[in-house]
Amino acid sequence: MTTRILFSIAVMALTTYLIRMVPFVFFRRKIRNRFIQNLLYYIPYAVLSAMTIPAIFYATNDLPSAIAGTVIAVILAFFGCPLIVVALAASAAAYLAMLLLPLL
Amino acid sequence: MLTFRKGLMNGIGIALGYLSVSFSFGILAVHSGLTVWQAVLISLTNLTSAGQVAGVGLIAAGAAPLELFLAELIINIRYALMSLALSQKAGSAFRLPHRLLASFGITDEIFAVASLQREPLKPAFMYGIILISFLGWSLGTWLGAAAGTLLPEKLTNALGIALYGMFLAIILPPARKSKGILAVVIFAAACSVLLKVTLKWMSGGFVLIIASLAAAVFGALCFPVDPDQTEVQE
Numbered sequence: 001m002t003t004r005i006l007f008s009i010a011v012m013a014l015t016t017y018l019i020r021m022v023p024f025v026f027f028r029r030k031i032r033n034r035f036i037q038n039l040l041y042y043i044p045y046a047v048l049s050a051m052t053i054p055a056i057f058y059a060t061n062d063l064p065s066a067i068a069g070t071v072i073a074v075i076l077a078f079f080g081c082p083l084i085v086v087a088l089a090a091s092a093a094a095y096l097a098m099l100l101l102p103l104l
Numbered sequence: 105m106l107t108f109r110k111g112l113m114n115g116i117g118i119a120l121g122y123l124s125v126s127f128s129f130g131i132l133a134v135h136s137g138l139t140v141w142q143a144v145l146i147s148l149t150n151l152t153s154a155g156q157v158a159g160v161g162l163i164a165a166g167a168a169p170l171e172l173f174l175a176e177l178i179i180n181i182r183y184a185l186m187s188l189a190l191s192q193k194a195g196s197a198f199r200l201p202h203r204l205l206a207s208f209g210i211t212d213e214i215f216a217v218a219s220l221q222r223e224p225l226k227p228a229f230m231y232g233i234i235l236i237s238f239l240g241w242s243l244g245t246w247l248g249a250a251a252g253t254l255l256p257e258k259l260t261n262a263l264g265i266a267l268y269g270m271f272l273a274i275i276l277p278p279a280r281k282s283k284g285i286l287a288v289v290i291f292a293a294a295c296s297v298l299l300k301v302t303l304k305w306m307s308g309g310f311v312l313i314i315a316s317l318a319a320a321v322f323g324a325l326c327f328p329v330d331p332d333q334t335e336v337q338e
Contacts, residue, residue, distance in 0.1 A: 005138065005142055005163055006142075006145075007169065008159070008162075008163045008167075008169065008172055009142065009145055009146055009149065009150075009159075009163075010149075011169050011172050011173055011176070012146065012149075012150055012155065012156070012159045012172060012176050013146075013149035013150050015172075015173050015176040015177055015180070016150050016151075016152055016155055016176055016180050016183075017207075017208055019176075019177065019180045019181060019183050019184050019187075020180075020183045020184070020186075020187050020207045020208065020210045021187070021203075021204060021207040021208070022184070022187075023184045023185075023187035023188040023191060024187040024188075024190065024191045024194075024203050024206070024207035024210065025191075025200065025203045025204060025207065027187075027188055027191060034328065035324055038323065038324035038328050038329060039320050039321065039324045040181065040182065040184070040185045041185075041323075041324075041329060042284070042285070042288045042319070042320040042323035042324055042327075043178070043181055043182055043316065043317075043320045044182040044212075045275050045278070045279070045285050045288050045289055045292070045319075045323075046288050046289070046291075046292040046315070046316035046317075046319035046320045046323070047154060047178065047179050047182075047292075047312070047316040048154060048271045048274055048275045049275055049288070049289040049290075049292035049293045049296070049316075049319070050292040050293065050295065050296040050311070050312050050315040050316045050319065051154055051157070051158065051179075051268075051271060051296075051312060052268045052271045052272060052275075052293070053292075053293035053296055053297060054293075054296065054297050054300060055268065056265060056268040056272075059264045059265040059267075059268055060261045060262055060264055060265050061261050061264075062261065065261075065262065066265060069262070069265040069269065070265075070268075070272075072269075073265075073268070073269035073272045073273070074272060074276065076273070077269075077272045077273040077275075077276040077277065078276055078277075078280065080277045081273065082273070083121060083125075083270045083273045083274065084120075084121050084124055084125075084270070085273075086269045086270060086272065086273035087124065087125060087128070087266040087267065087269040087270040087273070088124065088266060088269075089269070090265050090266060090268070090269030090272075091128075091262045091263050091265055091266045091269070092262070094261075094262040094265050095258065095259060095262035098258045098261070098262060099258070
């Protein structure tokens with residue numbers, strides 16, 4: 001169990017390091033292929049979106065509080081609030097929902 | 105002058121941000137069944153948010169190494185582009201040992217700060233930003249992993265949503281300004297939900313890989329952007 005976890009951590013670390021290291025060390029010229037350029041441009045947004053949805057609805061182990069947190073996060077993010085403000089406000093909203101909704 | 109000290113000063117804001125985000129990563133890791141030190145080890149060796157969150161989920165699900173490798177590759181491929189951009193900004197002092205060491209610390213935020221500098225980048229400056237950010241990230245993970253088990257369950261559950269809130273804060277403002285990004289964000293979310301609902305046997309890592317690749321290909325084909333825009337993303 002522990003060996004498997006340590007091996008997994010090593011795989012993660014090595015993969016992440018190589019992605020950063022190889023271009024910084026070996027590639028000094030620009031990528032010219034337009035399709036690859038566009039793909040690389042969109043990948044971060046696609047990854048973050050697919051990671052967030054639907055996972056955000058399971059993040060608090062309780063759907064109503066997750067929805068409350070999500071709604072607050074979407075509103076604040078929409079208006080361009082700083083990352084940390086959005087992150088903490090989402091948690092605060094979820095926490096309040098957990099405390100208050102059972103009282104209704 | 106881009107000195108070590110200036111790097112540290114530039115990194116303070118990043119470090120504070122990392123502290124609170126990695127705190128919630130620490131909680132998540134321990135909740136997924138890892139020990140406090142395994143959680144800290146992940147942060148010490150990876151220094152990345154999305155990749156670590158996905159990695160912890162995959163480890164908890166007993167994913168195969170190949171799946172873990174592919175998931176990290178897809179999630180972190182953006183760093184290759186940032187490395188490429190920074191490589192062209194690196195000054196002549198950036199010899200091979202410095203390149204090998206400093207590339208470890210290329211994150212979205214560090215890239216953003218470094219790429220805004222007007223002079224060629226120096227190793228000392230990069231080490232300043234990376235060191236303080238690295239300390240914030242590791243310390244926050246340790247605090248979250250250690251304190252996460254002491255805090256009331258409701259509170260740790262509520263903190264679990266913080267990272268996803270941050271992800272929304274990263275993608276929504278640019279999605280407001282660009283139709284292409286908005287389309288990609290919606291496409292990826294729809295794909296991810298659809299795959300999870302219809303193909304229950306498929307693991308989270310592959311859902312993520314397929315949904316994000318499909319959405320990025322869709323964006324690249326239907327909403328190609330100006331060459332200038334694709335070069336520096338942040």
